[in-house]
Amino acid sequence: MSDATEKTGHHPKLSTTTLVIAALGVVFGDIGTSPIYTLKECFSPHSPHHVLPTHDNLLGVISLVLWALIVLVCIKYLVFVLRADNKGEGGVLSLMALASHGMDEVLKRRAVIVLLGLFGAALLFGDGIITPAISVLSAVEGLKDGGLLGSAPTDAGAAALWDEKMELLIMGITMVILIALFAVQFLGTAKMGRFFGPITGLWFVSLAALGVSHLISGPEILAAFNPLHGWHFLTTGGHKSFVILGSVFLAVTGGEALYADMGHFGAGPIRRAWFSLVLPALALNYLGQGALLMKNPEAAHSPFFQMAPHWATLPMVLLATAATVIASQALITGTYSLTLSAVQLGYLPRLSIRHTSEHARGQIYIPLVNWLLMLACLALVLAFRNSTNLAAAYGVAVTMTMLITTVLFYFAARHLWKWPLLKTVALCFIFGVIEIAFLSANLVKFFDGGWFPLVVGVLIFTLMTTWATGRRLVRASMEKSALSQETLCESLKRRPPVMVPGTAIFMSSTSGRTPIALLHSLKHYRAIHERVIFMTLITEDEPWVTPGRRVQVEALSDGFWRVTGRYGFMQKPDVPRLLRQCANHGLEVEAEKATFFLGREIIVPSHKPGMARWREHLFAFASKLAQQPATYFQIPVGRVIELGQQVEI
Structure with a gap:
């Protein structure tokens, strides 16, 4: 990140048009490719939960699709949720921080909010696995559905063999595309957005053109804008009409990405892109499919x-494939941002995180997350084989995340913005009822694959809560034997040790406490450097901390200093830069000439009360995966001494 970006903490000066085009390439890919499979899952005889494409059913289902887009995306996310701007950052963890702001005195309520936020974040990881698989698979299936791979033989046995071969071919093409997509992620979101933006723009123009071409010959489908058709379909169609809501919901998957990716582009460009191009194109295409x-x-x-004429089928398949690759990008980008937030807030181990832009904040690449996502996506394609099977797994996690967002938005509106109770309850009740209806319909698909994202969500939620609890137990265990820094300074004044030239910097997780590494150093070497700096890095419950609040320097005693660095949960600590800023506070340090002492805890599971034994083993395993502190804090190579200590939890 450049110094200019660090000083402002905001986007570089880019034109609104540039940001709108870039947002098209990252934010709207997921929701923009939903027309490929949404109505297919509602009406196709191959779908396990479908209705016949009669006149009334078409008006009812398309009315539900249009009004789901209007209420959940336009009103909920674009009008209201995007107001929950945590210093420019969005997403469920940012909303969790806003909702719990100022609620420390109500510990139980704050704990519930934190757990809800963590579970919502964990569910988004499950969504991030399914989206690339279903999006690309559904586009490549256009080769078969559009007749580009020929027709099935008339003989039943030969037709079954042909279908099997086509399925394997489509799976193979899909897997190659997914591998290529994940292999180029190291280029960064900014470059991907600039490349994908114009393609996505062409995609939305094509959606609109296809829709208009069929609307001209069937304008009666425009009656679907009347919400009474959707209501009549739900109230008269019985159980089947209710279950179809699970397929209708596919039209709004990707809505959460609009909020999660707000930090990359800002709320203004996202709103402009949605209302000027994305929503009209989606509405026209769904109406056009209904007319067809x-x-x-x-x-x-x-x-x-x-919908496409025969000559345009191949170009549409190629464009759809490109668009679905972009849809995958939206969730991959969101998953990176989510992981960084979780690491900084202390809910995941420190991972290798690379900033891919010198000028734009939040542009990151996380190798471990990238390759795990790729392997999971490939496994899904192999396990579910086609988009219809995958559609059964899609939706449960997204609806739960949307419902959690509504709950967190209620607390933010009431306790942070002081909205009136009636206004807040009324608004969140409307959103909540709709989302509960969608969730109930999606749960019908639980045993058909809906269990998968929930299992992923539960596993990641367990990892995050285990890591947070384990770190708390480690700190508590180490603080029992820790001295205050003031007490240490007084003790060393009375009985001075041997002084060694130079500067020693001791990293401490708790401000005011003497690091265990220093006590071990004194015990073994009976010497201390002539200048000692205690450094603590604190992550705030906000995404960005301005440079003016970054560093606090205190002189404790002759030769002893305390430095506290503050970072937002979307910022990666940079110790050398922090030390340069100390010069403005009367402490001049050259990181390349100082010696850094880091304590390294070796976790030993025990029978002590705190966590279940299996969670202690999980925490110990996760600790081994964590990136070395010296690398994570960007401490100069060759200037680090690590002192290990076994810690029982």
Whole structure:
């Protein structure tokens, strides 16, 4: 990150048009590719939960799709949730920090908010695995659905063999595309956005053009804008009409990405892109598919690709594939941001995190997360084989995350913004009822694959809570034998040790406490450097801390200093830069000439009360995966001495 960016803490000066185009390439890919499979899952005879494409059913389902987009995306996210701007950053963890702000005195309520936020974040990891798999798979299936791979033989046995070969071919192409996508992530979000933005713009223009071409011959589908058609479909269609909500919800998956990626582009460009291009294109395409099905119900097996004239089928498949790759990018980017927040807030081990832009904040790449996501996506393609099977796994995690966002938004609106109770309850009740209805319908698909993202979410939630609890137990164990820094200074005045030339910097996780590394050093060497700095780095419950608040310097005694560095949960600590800032406070230190002492805890599971034994072993394993502190804090190579200590928890 450049010094200019560090000073401002905001986006570099880019034009709104540039940000809108870049946002198209990152934020809207997921929701923008939903037309490929949403109505297919609602009406295709191959879908386990479908309805017949009759006149009334078409008006009802498309009305539900349009109003889901209007209420959940336009009103909830674009109008209200994007106001929950945590110093420019969005996402469920940022909203969790806002919702719990100022609630330390209500510890139980704050704990519930934190747990909800963590579970919502964990569910988004599950969503991040499914989105690339279903998006790319559904686009590549256009080769078969559009007739580009030929027709199945008339003989039943030969047709089954042909279907099997086509499925394997489509799976193979999908896996190659996914491997290529994850392999280029190191280039960074900014470069990906600039490259993908114009392609996504062309995609939305194509969606609109296809929709208009069919609307001209079937304008009666425009009646779907009347919400009464959706209500009539739900209230008269029985159980099947309710279950179809699980497929209708596919139209709004990706809505959470609009909020999660707010920090990359800002709320203004995201709103402009949505209302000027994305929403009109989506609405026109869904209406166009409805008009096509009214005239030709046999196209229900793949209404999206059946919209294109034969000559345009291959270009549309290629464009759809490119668009679904971009859809995957939206979730991959969001997953990186989510991981960085969780690491900085102390809910995941320190991972190798690379900043991919010198000018734009939040542009990061996390290798371990990238490759784990890729392996999980490939495993999903192999396990579920086609987009219809994957659609059964899609939706449960997203609806839960949306519902959690509504709950957290309620607390933020009430306790942070002081909204009136009636206004807050009324608004969140409307969103909550709709999301509970969608969640209930999606839970019907639980045993068909809906269990997968929930299992992923529970596993990651368990890891995050275990890591946070384990770190708290380690700190408590070490503080029992720790002295205050003031007490140490007084003790050394009375009985001075041997003085060694130079500066020693002791990293301490708790401000005011003497690091164990220093006590071990005194015990073994019976000497101390002529200048000692106790350094503590604190992560605040906000995404960005300005340079003016970054560093606090205190002189404790002759030769002893205390330095406290403050960072937001979207900022990566940089110790050399922090030391340079100390010069403004009367403490001049050259990181390249100082010696850094780091304590390294070796976790030993025990029968002590605190955590279950299996969680202690999980915590010990996660500790081994954590990046070396010297690397994470960007301490100069060759200037570090690590002192290990076994810690029982």
